[in-house]
Amino acid sequence: MLRLLKETQTSLARKLQLGAAVIFAALLLLVYLYTAFVLRHDPTLTDLGIRLQGPSLNHPLGTDHLGRDVLTRLMLGGQQTIGYSLLALAAALLIGTAAGMVAGYRGGWLDRVFMRIADGFLAFPDMIVVIVLSGLLGPGLHSMIIAIVMVKWVSYARVVRTTVITESKQDYMLAARTNGLSPARMLTRHLLPHIAGQVLVLASLDLGKVILLISSLSYIGLGVQPPTPEWGAMLNDSRPYFQLAPELMLFPGLAIVLVVLCFTVLGDAIRDLYDVKKEVRG
């Protein structure tokens, strides 16, 4: 009975977490749409006469050191941070999945070459490689996205490759061969469903990390360049004024934490969704 209660409680707690994450994600979407169509203030227009003001009706989160509206920059910054994270992740996911599937299924020299490249990338921490690549390619948005894709595709490719190699040896794949399915059809019909769940879970958990990566790069000046608003860049801009107006760092910091948390919870939910063994018999 206690066990059942505990399980129910766990389930209820998870449902509450998921509900909160979904509501937050919906709120983010609304903010995104609002930011796309309605902006009360110019996010880049400086007005030194109203710099470092506290919250007011006109500026609900106050103004920054150049007199720009913090709320507007925060909303637009979210658009940039999440948007570019999704773009980088989608590109890494597509490249990694394709490379992993081909390497795992074909095997031989192609697989060996792939593994050596993957080992090369995995020998260093993500952050170091991204900083080096961004530095080599030059600061800026495109360089940052290319650097993130170059670092992130490897982990997807490795997961996909391992799954493909393991599943290819299963009897159902041999049965698929006797049923005349082409390699492309076997990959898409039989292996992709195995891969999709794992990759989506990995991607949803990675989204938080990529957001942190983009924010970090912008924080150290290698990512989005001023005056474009971005959460990491906003943190960096506000650093000298931390003692005078700590909320300037608090708002973008809090936004990063909440968004990363939200996507992590959603990632867990997606993992559960793809675990068919958890499905209740209909």
Add this chain to the structure above:
Amino acid sequence: MNTSLLSVEQLTKEYKNGKHAIRGVSFSLEQGECLGLVGESGCGKSTLARCLLRLEPVTGGTITFKGKPIQQLNEKQLNPYRRDMQIVFQNPAAALNPRLRIRDSLLDPYNQYGRHMQHNYFSCSSRSAFVDELLEAVELPSSLAGRYPHELSGGQKQRVTIARAISIEPAMIVLDEPTASLDVLSQGAILTLLEQLQRQLNLAYLFISHDLAAVSRMSSRLLVMREGQFVDEFARQEMFAEDRHEYTKELISIY
């Protein structure tokens, strides 16, 4: 001219490490016949099955199917022959994709070969009707079509793999220890089902097992395999003859 459905001459399978899994075996299989292949675990039975279906490359000998040597054909050239050669594996849980519903697993061969089918046995008026027909043929309720493999028992899963194998009305099915992972009651039911289907569809079976009782029940002829080669071949009624090979006598004494 050789008129057998399947004719194998001096088939050899050698691995890269020099180990011989199959050492020059020869046999033939006629349309509608059930040929039994017995031997202990690791003697090369399953490797032979996979070589026959070209799921593993062979290193020597010839495999003639419907009058055509197929041992050198590539996957594309092999495709028309695959329709007539199906397999039922030992472990039904591994033979069904856990991510696909039963309906989708059953439709896999049909999606590939449905256009070329003769429709001698299954009417195939629609896909859902076809799935129902297949499930009915293996005595399963149509309500299972929407389930995932893990929601079925071992016997039900094996029936599904049999349904998948017969779905495109093949000429030959390799039964690779189809009852080995089932309980005694399910074993009997599956053997009865296989006998019925063989009569109805005029199927040729290569029945592989280490269970001499099951093989002798199903097969008119038996081959005994040991360390990659045949040591004995006989008709079912000659199983207890005095001149049987010592290894065959040993197998008989165990059962």
